[in-house]
Structures are given as structure tokens and as C-alpha cells.
Amino acid sequence: MHTSAVTPTHCPYCALQCGMGLTRGPAGVEVVERPAFPVNGGALCGKGRTAPAVLSSRVRLTGPLVRSPGTGELEPAGWDEALDRVADGLARTRAAYGADACGVFGGGGLTNEKAYALGKFARVVLGTSQIDYNGRFCMSSAAAAGTRAFGLDRGLPFPLADVARTDCVLLVGSNLAETMPPALRYLTELRDNGGTLVVVDPRRTRTAEQADLHLAPRPGTDLALALGLLHLVVAEGRTDEAYIAERTTGWEEARAAAMAHWPEYVERITGVPVPLLRAAARMFCAAEHAMVLTARGPEQQAKGTDTVAAWINLCLATGRPGRPLSGYGCLTGQGNGQGGREHGQKADQLPGYRKLTDPAARAHVAAVWGVDPEALPGPGRSAYELLDALGGDVRSLLLMGSNPVVSAPHAAHVEQRIRSLDFLAVADVVLSETALLADVVLPVTQWAEETGTVTNLEGRVLLRRRAVDPPDGVRGDLDVLRGLAARLGHGKGFPADPREVFEELRRASSGGPADYAGISYERLTEGDGEGVFWPCPAVPDGAPAHPGTRRLFLERFATDDGRARFVPVAHRGAAEEPDAAYPVVLTTGRVLAQYQSGAQTRRVDELNAAAPGPFVEVHPRLAARLRVADGDEVAVVSRRGRVVVPARVTTAIRPDTVFMPFHWPGEGRANTLTHPALDPVSRMPEFKVCAVRVERA
Numbered sequence: 001m002h003t004s005a006v007t008p009t010h011c012p013y014c015a016l017q018c019g020m021g022l023t024r025g026p027a028g029v030e031v032v033e034r035p036a037f038p039v040n041g042g043a044l045c046g047k048g049r050t051a052p053a054v055l056s057s058r059v060r061l062t063g064p065l066v067r068s069p070g071t072g073e074l075e076p077a078g079w080d081e082a083l084d085r086v087a088d089g090l091a092r093t094r095a096a097y098g099a100d101a102c103g104v105f106g107g108g109g110l111t112n113e114k115a116y117a118l119g120k121f122a123r124v125v126l127g128t129s130q131i132d133y134n135g136r137f138c139m140s141s142a143a144a145a146g147t148r149a150f151g152l153d154r155g156l157p158f159p160l161a162d163v164a165r166t167d168c169v170l171l172v173g174s175n176l177a178e179t180m181p182p183a184l185r186y187l188t189e190l191r192d193n194g195g196t197l198v199v200v201d202p203r204r205t206r207t208a209e210q211a212d213l214h215l216a217p218r219p220g221t222d223l224a225l226a227l228g229l230l231h232l233v234v235a236e237g238r239t240d241e242a243y244i245a246e247r248t249t250g251w252e253e254a255r256a257a258a259m260a261h262w263p264e265y266v267e268r269i270t271g272v273p274v275p276l277l278r279a280a281a282r283m284f285c286a287a288e289h290a291m292v293l294t295a296r297g298p299e300q301q302a303k304g305t306d307t308v309a310a311w312i313n314l315c316l317a318t319g320r321p322g323r324p325l326s327g328y329g330c331l332t333g334q335g336n337g338q339g340g341r342e343h344g345q346k347a348d349q350l351p352g353y354r355k356l357t358d359p360a361a362r363a364h365v366a367a368v369w370g371v372d373p374e375a376l377p378g379p380g381r382s383a384y385e386l387l388d389a390l391g392g393d394v395r396s397l398l399l400m401g402s403n404p405v406v407s408a409p410h411a412a413h414v415e416q417r418i419r420s421l422d423f424l425a426v427a428d429v430v431l432s433e434t435a436l437l438a439d440v441v442l443p444v445t446q447w448a449e450e451t452g453t454v455t456n457l458e459g460r461v462l463l464r465r466r467a468v469d470p471p472d473g474v475r476g477d478l479d480v481l482r483g484l485a486a487r488l489g490h491g492k493g494f495p496a497d498p499r500e501v502f503e504e505l506r507r508a509s510s511g512g513p514a515d516y517a518g519i520s521y522e523r524l525t526e527g528d529g530e531g532v533f534w535p536c537p538a539v540p541d542g543a544p545a546h547p548g549t550r551r552l553f554l555e556r557f558a559t560d561d562g563r564a565r566f567v568p569v570a571h572r573g574a575a576e577e578p579d580a581a582y583p584v585v586l587t588t589g590r591v592l593a594q595y596q597s598g599a600q601t602r603r604v605d606e607l608n609a610a611a612p613g614p615f616v617e618v619h620p621r622l623a624a625r626l627r628v629a630d631g632d633e634v635a636v637v638s639r640r641g642r643v644v645v646p647a648r649v650t651t652a653i654r655p656d657t658v659f660m661p662f663h664w665p666g667e668g669r670a671n672t673l674t675h676p677a678l679d680p681v682s683r684m685p686e687f688k689v690c691a692v693r694v695e696r697a
């Protein structure tokens with residue numbers, strides 16, 4: 001890299017994809033502000049600021065590792081040997097058990113190019129249907145509900161900046177003050193402009209502290225809460241009948257379903273007093289423009305799809321979606337959580353957000369790939385079901401961009417399934433808890449060392465640029481896939497150059513719901529590199545370029561008849577309700593200074609100082625009953641396992657609920673406890689609700 005030149009690029013972590021500059025200073029790679037990038041305006045959280053620490057070779061993998069048949073240990077190896085071993089492992093499985101015995105697991109942190117290449121690799125090279133990714137654990141319920149209602153799933157159908165200019169935001173199960181700190185400014189601006197903020201969270205989080213009104217329901221009861229609010233809206237005559245008639249279908253059934261949810265009944269289920277329900281409904285209806293934004297709280301439930309549908313119904317009944325500064329949005333989580341779900345690493349999808357079951361989609365993508373549409377496998381299993389099948393039907397796994405030993409539900413079981421594989425290959429930047437179990441570990445380049453596109457939570461496609469050289473001994477994920485494809489008889493079709501992959505992705509996505517055909521690397525570097533919103537179709541030669549689509553649904557929804565669909569839904573309980581043996585509800589989530597399974601952030605001193613280890617939040621009343629003081633070690637026990645962590649006694653949580661962050665492995669691994677019940681539509685696990693018992697350790 002040239003001394004002191006600043007490369008504009010983006011953070012490796014969350015879906016906000018904050019803009020930052022990277023430069024080489026006296027202490028190594030340094031982050032500088034990039035105020036011209038609109039989403040974060042220069043502001044970064046501590047994770048983004050310290051991200052260069054993970055580039056240093058001290059904390060990362062710098063050469064392939066291969067498990068020695070003799071010692072059983074992972075030992076350094078050359079690239080050829082490592083790639084040979086992986087190709088051989090996959091080929092043996094395929095020969096012995098068939099293509100579907102080879103599994104592929106991807107990640108929402110992978111760039112669009114990698115996600116695209118991984119999906120193509122699975123379906124063309126391995127010929128397997130068994131591919132899915134960690135995004136299934138993230139936003140799949142919101143995606144399913146959004147598709148059902150609007151015919152299209154893009155996390156936010158409007159730019160984030162619209163949030164500051166609307167009149168009321170109902171923020172459901174998002175702690176963005178900790179999970180997307182630079183986005184908090186939009187809520188602050190909203191309130192400075194006279195708008196109101198309602199936060200729905202069982203905990204009084206740093207985000208809830210900003211609210212005009214905080215509703216603290218029992219975990220897993222958002223579905224009833226949303227229905228109760230809709231009931232009140234109807235009862236008070238606040239529906240928008242003209243909008244309902246003109247722009248929607250299905251209202252009668254949805255209305256009837258909501259009317260069965262009387263406020264007093266909803267109070268009993270949720271624990272939210274009727275006067276607060278009324279206050280929230282009135283705030284939302286009184287606002288000229290209003291939005292509902294959801295995040296993992298209501299989504300990571302075994303009824304997450306119906307729950308999001310209930311919140312969307314509330315928006316539709318009050319005439320919000322497809323109107324300026326209004327509507328429903330989901331705050332997607334991972335760095336490429338949006339793009340990662342569009343280009344084919346999801347079990348049921350082809351690039352461009354096309355459906356694998358749609359014959360026209362198969363024909364289009366097969367033509368781009370130069371294969372027979374008949375040769376493309378059908379949809380495979382969802383993420384948890386795939387992990388659960390390891391060692392059974394699925395005997396070898398290639399894993400890229402996830403650390404399920406820490407992050408999957410019922411993790412002890414998943415760990416045992418992974419250990420029972422015939423062969424496991426992991427591509428990662430660090431020796432994650434899952435990589436530790438691999439037969440071959442492939443060390444790969446990371447964000448600042450490679451170029452690629454990511455699509456942030458607004459559907460804004462961005463170019464993340466290479467700013468520094470990778471250490472010797474590591475290769476890019478695309479290069480890994482190229483090497484494996486070549487060894488498995490596909491010497492063509494897997495370029496290592498991201499721009500070449502993007503050009504193919506443009507063609508594969510062309511005409512699909514997530515159309516990137518009009519986007520190019522050149523366009524993404526224009527101006528301040530503020531990106532292009534999809535859909536952005538190609539235009540005929542000589543016509544002006546398509547500007548991209550900042551706001552969706554203003555004229556019509558993406559359904560066949562152009563109308564949004566109400567879906568009638570009714571409340572149901574959690575997969576595991578508390579009982580005499582396990583009387584407390586456990587919910588899980590995040591803290592500011594750690595990211596996900598912690599594979600990257602637990603390697604950064606400054607972040608570890610801020611968030612050194614796991615804990616459980618306990619209300620003083622529950623603590624008193626258990627005779628536990630702040631800082632005491634407690635055991636948290638579910639039907640799946642037991643963890644021991646210090647208690648954090650706080651009035652910021654409901655007395656019937658405890659909370660654990662999931663960033664750590666070992667004794668304090670929250671996912672030892674969680675329940676793998678899946679949503680029937682999205683196959684999202686119920687990370688946010690299970691029954692536990694808390695004891696003095």
C-alpha cells in the first residue's frame with residue numbers, strides 16, 4: 001500500500017456497513033473517518049474502529065492446517081496439499097453416498113461475489129442441494145413475511161435517513177444503540193424533529209432508554225402484542241379504509257383474526273398493561289407518517305414469520321407501506337445480510353433472489369452457468385436442519401463464514417453432529433471454535449485485503465475496497481473455490497477476480513427480483529461511493545443508466561396484482577413455555593463490544609476489556625429469591641444443558657426473564673441452552689425464548 005494514501009472502504013462487521021477510510025500509520029493500519037459516506041456520516045462504533053487489529057498476523061491464520069492422521073492434531077501444510085485433501089474428502093463422500101451427502105454452509109458476512117460463487121460451487125461442482133447459511137438464523141422470518149405481504153423482501157424499503165424524518169417509529173426487538181450505534185442518530189433526530197419513538201423490548205436497553213414509550217412484553221409474545229394494537233386501532237376507528245381498499249387484499253380475514261385479541265387478553269399474554277397498549281396505538285395512529293421496524297427480538301421465534309406478519313398488518317391497516325416516510329422495515333444484521341440472501345447460498349434460492357423451484361429461473365441461471373437446467377438440484381435443508389443431519393445423510397461439509405459451534409441453537413448437539421462428520425473443511429480468517437474441529441483449515445483474506453461488493457440493510461450495494469496487502473500464505477475465498485472447482489473437474493467458471501464474478505452475477509440476477517444488472521464496479525466508485533440501491537436493471541444501449549431504487553412500493557407492491565397482502569394470524573405460545581421445573585424465560589442477544597460468535601472480536605484487546613465474558617442478567621426480585629448477589633456465579637439450566645456464568649443484577653429486565661449474550665464458547669455458551677424449534681415457514685430457530693431454571697452455582 002502507498003504510504004498515507006487513504007482508501008475509502010467499509011467496516012467488516014454489521015449490516016450498517018459504515019463507511020471508513022484506511023491508511024497506513026506509524027502503528028500499522030489505521031481507521032480514519034469518512035464523513036462523506038451518508039449512512040454513518042463518519043461515526044463508527046468501537047468494533048469498526050478496532051477492526052484492523054484482526055488483520056495482524058499475531059491473531060490470525062497465516063497458513064493452511066491439515067489434521068495429521070498420525071497425531072490427530074492440526075498441522076501446517078502447503079496450499080496444494082490442503083486443497084487436494086478438501087477436494088478428495090468431498091469427492092470420496094460423493095462417490096460413496098451421492099452428491100447430497102456433501103454439505104455447504106455459508107455466511108451473511110461473505111461478499112455478494114463469494115455468496116454467489118459458493119452457491120454455484122455447491123450446485124454446479126458438487127451437484128448438491130445441501131447448502132444453506134447462517135442468515136437463516138438472522139433475518140429469514142422477516143424475509144418470509146415481507147415476501148408474503150409485499151411480494152419482495154428488501155430489509156428496508158427506504159433509506160435509513162427516512163427514519164429521522166418520519167413522525168413515529170415503533171421499534172420492535174432492536175437494541176440498535178448497541179448493535180448499530182451510528183444509526184442511533186436517526187432516532188435522536190426523529191425526536192429532535194418532534195417525532196415519537198416507541199420501543200418494544202423485554203429489557204430496558206440503551207435503546208429503550210431513548211423512547212417516549214417503552215413496552216416490555218414477555219419474550220415470545222410480540223404476535224399477541226401486535227394483534228392487540230391492531231384490535232385497538234380498529235376499535236377506535238383509526239384504520240385507513242381508502243388505502244385498504246385501493247392497495248391491499250385480505251383485510252376481512254386479518255381484521256377478524258385481530259378482533260379476537262382483546263386488549264385484556266393481550267395484557268394477560270404479554271404482561272403489557274392495557275393503558276400502555278392504548279398509548280402506543282394512539283401514538284402510532286396520531287402520526288401523519290409512521291414506521292414499524294423489527295429486528296431479531298420478534299423474528300427469532302418459532303412463530304417469527306407470523307409475528308412479523310402481524311406487525312405488517314398493523315402497518316397496512318393504518319395505510320403506511322408504500323407511502324412516503326412510512327412503512328415496514330427489518331433491520332438486517334450481518335455485514336452482507338441483505339446481499340447474502342439474494343445470490344444463491346440459501347437452500348431454496350438462485351441468484352437475483354430467484355426461486356430454485358421456478359422453471360424460468362432455473363433456465364435463466366443455468367444458461368448463465370452453461371449447464372442443463374435439469375442438472376440443477378432442488379431446494380435443500382435449512383441451516384439448523386442441515387447441521388442436524390451432519391454425520392447422518394450429510395457426511396462432508398465445506399464451511400465458509402460461520403462459527404456454528406458457538407452460534408447455532410442447541411449447540412452441544414450441533415457440535416456433536418459436526419464431530420461425527422467424515423470430513424470437515426473450514427475457510428476462516430481465525431481458528432474459530434468450529435475450525436478447531438476441521439480436518440482442513442483454509443486461511444483466507446479479509447475485508448481490508450480484498451475487494452468485493454456488499455449490500456447493506458437499506459439494499460444499498462457498496463464496493464468494499466482492498467486497502468492493504470494480505471499476509472503471505474493466505475488466499476481469498478474465491479481463490480479457494482477456484483482451486484477446489486479445478487480439482488473437481490471444473491477448470492472454468494470460477495474466477496478468483498471479484499470483478500469477473502460480479503460481471504457474471506449481474507447477468508445471473510438480470511430480470512430477477514434483486515436485479516443488479518445495471519450496477520458496475522465503476523458506478524460504485526463514483527462520487528463519494530454512496531452506492532446504488534437495487535433493483536437496478538440494465539437499460540438498452542444509449543439510454544441513461546437506471547438510477548437504482550431508493551424507495552420501493554410507492555406505485556405498487558411487487559405482488560402479481562400490485563396489492564399488498566394481509567395475512568390472518570393468531571397468537572400461539574412458545575415452543576417451550578416455562579413450567580414448574582424450568583420456571584424462567586431465557587432470552588438471548590448481543591452486547592456492544594462483541595460481534596456474533598466472537599471469533600473476530602474476542603481477538604481484540606480493547607473489545608475484551610469492554611466485554612470480557614459471558615453473564616446473565618437477572619432482576620433483583622428473582623435474585624433475592626435465589627439468594628444471589630450481583631457478580632455471584634449462577635447455573636442456568638435448560639432441558640438441553642447447563643452453563644455457569646456470573647449474574648448481573650439489574651432492574652432493566654423483567655422479573656420473569658433472564659438474558660444472556662451469545663458471544664462466548666465453553667462454560668458460558670448461551671446456545672448450550674437454546675431451543676432449536678423452527679418457524680414452519682422461515683425455518684428460523686427460536687433463539688429468543690426457552691425455559692430455564694437459575695440456581696446458585
Ligand SMILES: Nc1nc2c(c(=O)[nH]1)N[C@H]1C(S)=C(S)[C@@H](COP(=O)(O)OP(=O)(O)OC[C@H]3O[C@@H](n4cnc5c(=O)[nH]c(N)nc54)[C@H](O)[C@@H]3O)O[C@H]1N2
Nearest residue numbers: 173174175179219220295296297333334589590592595596
Ligand atoms: N455489537 C454487536 N452488534 C451487532 C451484532 C453483534 O453480534 N454485536 N450482530 C449483528 C447482527 S448479525 C444482527 S442480526 C443484529 C441484531 O441486532 P438486534 O436485533 O438489535 O440484537 P439482539 O440483541 O439480538 O436483539 C435485540 C433485542 O431484542 C430483545 N428481545 C429479546 N426477546 C425479545 C422478544 O421476544 N420480543 C422483543 N420485541 N424483543 C426481544 C433483546 O432484549 C434485545 O435487546 O446486530 C448486528 N450488530
Ligand SMILES: Nc1nc2c(c(=O)[nH]1)N[C@H]1C(S)=C(S)[C@@H](COP(=O)(O)OP(=O)(O)OC[C@H]3O[C@@H](n4cnc5c(=O)[nH]c(N)nc54)[C@H](O)[C@@H]3O)O[C@H]1N2
Nearest residue numbers: 134137138401402403407427428432588596597599662687
Ligand atoms: N443464542 C443466540 N444465538 C444466535 C443469535 C442470537 O441472537 N442468540 N443470533 C444469530 C444470528 S442473527 C447470526 S447472524 C448468527 C451469527 O453467528 P456466526 O454464523 O457464527 O457468525 P460469526 O461469528 O460472524 O462467524 C463468522 C465466521 O466467519 C469468519 N469470517 C469472517 N469473514 C469471513 C470471510 O470473508 N470469509 C470466510 N471464509 N470467513 C470469514 C469469522 O472469523 C467467523 O469465524 O448467530 C446466530 N446465533
Ligand code: SF4
Nearest residue numbers: 011013014018045048
Ligand atoms: S455500527 Fe456496524 S458497520 Fe458501523 S462500525 Fe459498528 S460494526 Fe461496523
Ligand SMILES: [Mo]
Nearest residue numbers: 137138333334
Ligand atoms: Mo444476524
